[in-house]
Amino acid sequence: MSDFQCSPTTLNADQFTLLMSKLNEISNDIAVIKTTQLTLQSDLTECKSILEKHSSELLRLDKTLTGHSHSISQHDLDIASCSSRIDRLTDSQNSLKVVVDSASHRLSKVESLQQGILTNNRTTPSLQPSELLDRLRRSHNILIRGVPETGAEEDLSSVSSILDCVLPDANNQCVSVARIGKSSTDRPRILKVSFSNSVIVNKILRNKALIKSVPDYHRIIISDDKTPLQVKELDSLREELRRRRGAGESGIDIKYISGTPTITKTDHTARSRN
CATH class of the missing domain: 1.10.287 (Helix Hairpins)
Structure with a gap:
């Protein structure tokens, strides 16, 4: 799954x-x-x-x-x-x-x-087939933020170097690299990297913290490719987390359980970020 x-x-x-x-x-x-x-x-x-x-x-x-x-x-x-x-x-x-x-x-x-x-009293709504298909398609992608924008060849080289730091075998299953979003002089566009299967994506996401140990890449951010509905759900969940913490509830955080972000009890201070 x-x-x-x-x-x-x-x-x-x-x-x-x-x-x-x-x-x-x-x-x-x-x-x-x-x-x-x-x-x-x-x-x-x-x-x-x-x-x-x-x-x-x-x-x-x-x-x-x-x-x-x-x-x-x-x-x-x-x-x-x-x-x-x-x-x-x-x-x-x-x-x-x-x-x-x-x-x-x-x-x-x-x-x-x-x-x-x-x-966990949240009820997951029924998903439309189009949403399920979009999530399945996006499960083959990762998003990389913070890579300077110069050209297509430079993007391929940068992605290859980043993957070498996180999961070297992933380069063999990389299908495409493309910039998404509107061009801006303030910040580089997001890199969308697609792979042949979602398994390699899950491994990269589990290892993504390794990139922080490389001085040249400490500003690089790797995340999954969420659908707009997933982004909305996560934002709502974060707002609920802020509200509950503001009400004095402690020892709670957002964790992914079977692929679903959930507010749950935690016995450590590290926060899950995906």
Whole structure:
């Protein structure tokens, strides 16, 4: 699915049932882990008991060491085996801790996703076929702002250099480079770069921050090619974000979920920009 296609943001009955099923599975996994821990603790106690038993037997057999050398050797093997089991149990305890931490993290992610869905009350309108087709067509493009305007050959060279910094393989799938918008003496026109597929566009957008590490390109801005309706929706969403922040709500930002910009809770200060 394209990052720019809209998808429903509310749970239907099947999705909610699946979500609860996953929560139950995780809860059952934790219960199994706890039971296993109790079993391992019992095994550890048993091993300690065996060690004490063999130590006692070794003391009693000390006076007849020569005649019972075989038994002592056997006990030594048993002690080594128990020590190995203790080591394995220790490793298992550490592994179980990792599993418990992982399960707790999965629960947190599910709860976070559920909260994000419940707090997102925006309804995505039905899209006209023409809008869907326009979004599909634009999903093969990126827009580059801030490149000085000199000529077509220079534009091709500049785009190639920029792509080398962000995603070198993208040059092989570049289809066309063109300036869009009206000419102006104040600022260069936007460069529209088209590619053979939307996958390479998504990769470029994910890596676009790399361009900021190149001194010559620190003013370059790379973004997706939005339809007018997408621009309007994003502007409305930003206005809603400003209003909610102005009302004192904190810890919220705009993020793209399944290609749809959404106001959601965030635990970091970095803002998503596309």
